[in-house]
Amino acid sequence: MNKIPPFDLSEQFKLIGEAINAAALDVLASGKYIGGPWVEQFEAKFAAYIGTTHCIGCNSGTDALYLALRALGIGTGDEVITTPFTFVATAEVISAVGATPVFVDIDPVTFNLDLNAVEAAITDRTRAVIPVHLFGMPVDMTRLMAIAQAHNLYVVEDCAQSTGAEWQGQRVGSIGHVGCFSYYPTKNLGACGDGGAITTNDEAIRDRLRRLRDHGRKGAYYYEELGVNSRLDAVQAAILQVKLPYLDQWNQQRQAIAARYQAWLSPLPGLTLPQAIAGGQSVWNQYTVRVTEQSPEPAGALRDTLRTQLQERGVISMVYYPLSLHLQPAYQALGYQPGQLPVAERACREVLSLPMFPELTTEQQEQVVYSLKDCLA
Numbered sequence: 280m281n282k283i284p285p286f287d288l289s290e291q292f293k294l295i296g297e298a299i300n301a302a303a304l305d306v307l308a309s310g311k312y313i314g315g316p317w318v319e320q321f322e323a324k325f326a327a328y329i330g331t332t333h334c335i336g337c338n339s340g341t342d343a344l345y346l347a348l349r350a351l352g353i354g355t356g357d358e359v360i361t362t363p364f365t366f367v368a369t370a371e372v373i374s375a376v377g378a379t380p381v382f383v384d385i386d387p388v389t390f391n392l393d394l395n396a397v398e399a400a401i402t403d404r405t406r407a408v409i410p411v412h413l414f415g416m417p418v419d420m421t422r423l424m425a426i427a428q429a430h431n432l433y434v435v436e437d438c439a440q441s442t443g444a445e446w447q448g449q450r451v452g453s454i455g456h457v458g459c460f461s462y463y464p465t466k467n468l469g470a471c472g473d474g475g476a477i478t479t480n481d482e483a484i485r486d487r488l489r490r491l492r493d494h495g496r497k498g499a500y501y502y503e504e505l506g507v508n509s510r511l512d513a514v515q516a517a518i519l520q521v522k523l524p525y526l527d528q529w530n531q532q533r534q535a536i537a538a539r540y541q542a543w544l545s546p547l548p549g550l551t552l553p554q555a556i557a558g559g560q561s562v563w564n565q566y567t568v569r570v571t572e573q574s575p576e577p578a579g580a581l582r583d584t585l586r587t588q589l590q591e592r593g594v595i596s597m598v599y600y601p602l603s604l605h606l607q608p609a610y611q612a613l614g615y616q617p618g619q620l621p622v623a624e625r626a627c628r629e630v631l632s633l634p635m636f637p638e639l640t641t642e643q644q645e646q647v648v649y650s651l652k653d654c655l656a
């Protein structure tokens with residue numbers, strides 16, 4: 280029995296490792312390790328790929344979100360609406376700039392923000408919304424932008440899991456006021472270390488972001504405001520330039536794998552498969568099913584049992600995310616109660632992400648599906 284990991288970065292390195300080594304060695308030999316031509320070239324290429332006029336590289340997806348909020352002037356006293364069913368970074372940055380995260384419930388089908396709930400949560404203090412295109416699936420950006428425009432709000436897209444995804448033919452990250460990307464190794468476009476970027480069409484935001492990522496510096500050793508140290512490494516920028524031309528192909532491989540899962544797993548009683556919404560093209564950073572809860576089983580028990588049984592058959596699945604952010608101890612002070620955002624809480628008990636990476640072979644996928652069917656029989 281072969282073990283099937285949730286993702287496997289070594290297969291990709293076998294394919295393009297030589298080019299990656301050469302690119303990294305070029306940078307090392309140049310002696311220009313921070314900033315410089317590799318960073319600028321990558322920023323230009325990534326902006327062109329996403330469909331914006333500007334891209335500002337930085338140290339991580341988390342920093343991209345943090346810098347974006349800073350550049351938009353969001354801080355103390357402001358409210359930012361977002362989803363509680365996401366990686367902690369999305370909300371953490373709202374707190375980091377001194378603003379208050381306002382968590383609203385999610386849509387049960389897409390796991391993305393429920394836009395009715397977003398509308399209902401807007402107050403005089405709301406300054407921005409952070410939609411997360413979770414697992415690679417785009418949010419309905421047409422409706423969200425209409426809501427934002429009506430209430431004069433900024434939209435900061437969290438595209439960490441959705442590099443290359445499209446909403447009605449436009450790449451995510453080009454529709455909101457800013458798009459925030461992560462190049463963490465397991466994202467659709469991953470570096471060989473940390474990295475991130477912000478995309479925008481707004482020149483003033485671009486200029487402020489360039490300053491903020493470099494201590495707020497304006498000219499040599501002159502600071503009108505303070506920033507942070509968050510630059511994209513030249514080595515990572517060179518590696519990302521090697522990988523970017525492959526991204527569409529890798530995303531298509533993920534789409535083919537998702538289509539096979541969809542065909543092979545339906546219908547399976549007890550499992551709910553992910554569904555695309557009209558207008559959205561997912562890039563499947565994760566393929567996440569629901570293991571439908573049946574009371575009187577204890578919360579999450581069915582999903583956890585299935586996960587263990589799969590593991591016994593060599594199939595490693597993941598739970599993104601086991602505890603909704605509004606119920607995290609770190610957010611206790613905000614005063615949310617269990618039951619307050621029931622769709623997100625239920626998702627935390629039911630979700631299971633199956634192995635998904637471009638190089639997953641048909642044989643491996645068959646083993647995942649046979650194992651699942653065997654466990655559920």
Ligand SMILES: *Cc1c(COP(=O)(O)O)cnc(C)c1O
Nearest residue numbers: 339340341366368369439461463
């Ligand atoms: C990965 C991720 C981030 C953070 O990106 P890092 O590069 O790891 O800092 C933010 N939001 C979401 C939804 C993510 O998945």
